[in-house]
Amino acid sequence: MLMSCAIAFEHVTHRYPHAVAVDDVSLRVEPGETVALIGPSGCGKSTLLKLAAGLVWPQQGTVFVTDRALAPDNLLEIRHRIGYVIQSGGLFPHMSAVDNVTLAARFLKRDRQWIADRVAELAELVQLPRDALERFPNNLSGGQRQRVSLMRALMLDPAVLLLDEPLGALDPMVRHGLQEDLRRLFQRLRKSVLLVTHDMAEAAFFSQHIVLMREGQVVQRGSYRDLIDAPAEQFVSDFVKAQRGLHAEALDA
Amino acid sequence: MPESHCRLLHLLLAVAMLSLSSVAPAATTIIGSKAFTESVILGELATQLTEEAGFDAEHRRQLGGTRVLWSALIRGDIQCYPEYTGTLRTEIFSSENIGDDVELRRALAREKIWTSTSLGFNNTYVLGMRRDRAAELGITRMSQLADHPTLRFGFSNEFMERADGWPGIRTHYRLPQRDVRGLSHDLAYRGLESRSLDLTDLYSTDAEIVHYDLTTLVDDARFFPVYDAIILCRDDVPEAIRESLNRLGGRIDEMTMTKLNARAALDREPEAQIAASFLRDRMHVSAEAKVQSRSARIWQRTREHLAMVGISLGLAVLVAVPLGIVAFYRRGVGRVVFTIADILQTLPALALLVFLIPWLGIGYAPAIVALFLYSVLPILRNTHTGLADIPRDLRESAEALGLPRIARLRYVELPLAARSMLAGVRTAAVINVGTATLGALIGAGGYGQPILTGIRLDDTNLILEGAVPAALLALLVQWVFGWIERRWVAAK
The missing domain is CATH 3.40.190.120 (Osmoprotection protein (prox); domain 2)
Known part of the structure; x- marks a missing residue:
């Protein structure tokens, strides 16, 4: 480690019993930076995120979060510095929205007033109506669920946000609105964000730093422009073209 | 949500404790009898004579066969029971080739058992x-x-x-x-x-x-030995009781016994009443026939039945839930635990009950242990399934929040598995209500008692007196668990 970083993977390899999910990947996310991970399904982008959250462990290499190497004995502590949001929201269906948001803080015995203030602050930040807080996840809309999930991830004011297709399950209108809100939020909070998406437009919308993966390896890192103007290999052009395909054809028609 | 588990547990424990309080043993002389009419009448005679001698006596009727009664006598679960000399010779002392009654008396004394003189008939x-x-x-x-x-x-x-x-x-x-x-x-x-x-x-x-x-048919090759009716008691039974029982000696001939049997088996007269009238008319003993009212009888059996079901179920929850959790997290342990539980489940209930008698005697203990063993598997399996069915997403979300394993279990995983766990407890409870009717075979009472008696006497009303409350109790259990599920576990 030469300099401070939010997340760093150093020669990280993770194998599932029959496949290599992440193959000798080295990657850094600087403090305050948003990095978008993109690639076809099965390319290892979600596994990389889980490695950062300590949900899976590398067979080789080391994962650093806020300059500390992940290890079983510091895992719980480091996770309090991480906010994790997944496509389905991952909200616990037996708890109200507010109970979901405050679970970790209550477990850590944070001051009740602090918790209440923090919830109010976050609800405003993610623009969640106050009455939605008392509802159970099944009674929330898809967009509201993701807003609650984001509140839960932000509750302990983590340094790092790990977002695994957070908008993937939403319909286009809701999704578009939330994209705007999220980008504003990232800029305002200056969190270090690692965002997994399969949508090139979304990746470009959120970040100047796009990491394209294929079969467990990083193919190219750069801005959207870089990927188009200076593709590292044919796969990059094919992937970008495939992503643009329908839009382009529709426009050309 | 987590509190609801505690509440459920408390509820089960409360039922168990409540039932336990009605099971406390008292210092009474306990007379056993075998599962056929004549033995029940003789047991009733012995019980009333014991009371007449000024002692508290209780009749545990139709406990089962010779083996059950004999081991209960040796263990001291019962103090006396009616037996037949031929049975002792061929069943209990079969290896010793015992000759006359003096030798039999000596063999019994070695086991610290006293025997009355022959009651006067040979029931071969x-x-x-x-x-x-x-x-x-x-x-x-x-x-x-x-x-x-x-x-x-x-x-x-x-x-x-x-x-x-x-x-x-x-x-x-x-x-x-x-x-x-x-x-x-x-x-x-x-x-x-x-x-x-x-x-x-x-x-x-x-x-x-x-x-x-x-x-x-004439036993022309002289196979059957003589089966003189006697009453056996442990030799620590007070002298006064033994003297009182000995007054039956020679008082019942074969014709008399056949008539007494007829009154019970054909005329449906309660055994207690038959015994009392015999003692009054033939022996001028003013014995009291304690015939409970129907409602008192049903209430007592309900308490006995609830005791068996409640205690066994409570214990099973306390054991099977933690075991199911461990089995889920430690696969090796899980395999061993499930193999054992599966084998236990395949044991026939009757066989299990009889296996337990040498260790636990008769009465509540073996019944509760057997029901406990049957309750473990459904609760264990459903706890395991409940945990295994939690979506990976939710499991990982709880992990990513930085909660330690115990907290994840308590706040997230157990509440999510609660519905399945409760269904397991419910299954176990319903099975137990049915299986507990077998408790009557080994002296634990319950709704099985009138069913057994009803089968013995071919009395449909009596069978219904046990079967209907048992069915109602099963329905009640279903309903209570349904209510608990709606009230506390319903998916929000």
Whole structure:
């Protein structure tokens, strides 16, 4: 480690019993930076995120979060510095929205007033109506669920946000609105964000730093422009073209 | 949500404790009896005579067969029970080749058992057939059975196994029959009547011999020994009680016993009343027939039944839930635990109960242990399934929040598994309500008691007196668990 970083993977390899999910990947996310991970399904982008959250462990290499190497004995502590949001929201269906948001803080015995203030602050930040807080996840809309999930991830004011297709399950209108809100939020909070998406437009919308993966390896890192103007290999052009395909054809028609 | 588990547990424990309080033993003399009418009458006579001598006495009726009664006597679960000399010779002291009654008395004394003098009748085994069937085949003697290999034999279950029963007869008379089945003694008469059986074992004092117009076969090769009725007591039973019991000596001849049996089996007179009137009329003893009112009877059995179901279920929850959690997190442990639980589940309930008697005696203990063992698997399996069915997303979300394993279990995983766990408890409870009726076989009482008696006396009303409350209780259990589920576990 030469300099401070939010997340760093150093020669990280993770194998599932029959496949290599992440193959000798080295990657850094600087403090305050948003990095978008993109690639076809099965390319290892979600596994990389889980490695950062300590949900899976590398067979080789080391994962650093806020300059500390992940290890079983510091895992719980480091996770309090991480906010994790997944496509389905991952909200616990037996708890109200507010109970979901405050679970970790209550477990850590944070001051009740602090918790209440923090919830109010976050609800405003993610623009969640106050009455939605008392509802159970099944009674929330898809967009509201993701807003609650984001509140839960932000509750302990983590340094790092790990977002695994957070908008993937939403319909286009809701999704578009939330994209705007999220980008504003990232800029305002200056969190270090690692965002997994399969949508090139979304990746470009959120970040100047796009990491394209294929079969467990990083193919190219750069801005959207870089990927188009200076593709590292044919796969990059094919992937970008495939992503643009329908839009382009529709426009050309 | 997590609190609801505690509440549920408290509820179960409360039921268990409540039931336990009604089970506390008292310093009474406990008289046992075997599962047929004559033994119950003799047990009732002994009970009333004990009370008449100024002691508290309780009659645990129709506990089962010789083995159960004898081991209960040796263990001290019961203090006295009526027995027959021939049974002692061939079943209990079979290896010793005991000759006369003096030798038998000595053998019993070695086991610290006292015996009364003979009550006055020999209730030997006889083999009986419908009179018309026997006449049709020209059978009057047991040796003639060898000429009819296709006859269908049905013997009481104990007789099937006893050295002085079917195995002995078969060798002694060289009998070829293969269609031989075991069944309850009291059902055998009905089998004969309906012609589904040709021959069964009878007791010579059975009232049904006359009633069903049966003919008894002459034991021409002298197989059956003498079965003089006696009463056995542990030798630590007070002298006064033993003296009082000895007053029965020589007072009941075969004709008298047959008539007493007829009053119970054919006229449906309660055994307690028969015993009381016998003591009053023949022995000028003013005995009191304690006949409970129907509602008192049902209430007592309800308490007994609830005690068995509640305690066994409470214990099973306390054991199976943690075990299911461990089995989920430690796969190796899980395999071992499930293998054992699966094997336990396949044991027939009756066999399990009898296995437990040498260790736990009769009464609540073996019944509760057996029901406990049957409750473990459904709760264990459903706890495991409940945890295994939690979506990976949710499991990982809880992990990513930085909660330690215990907290994840408590706040997330157990609440999510609660519905499945509760369904397991519910299944176990319903099974238990049914299985607990077998508790009556080993002296634990409950709704099985009237069912057993009803089968013995061919009394449908009595069977219903046990079966209907048992069914209602099962429905109630279903309803209560449904309510708990809606109230506390419903998916939001």
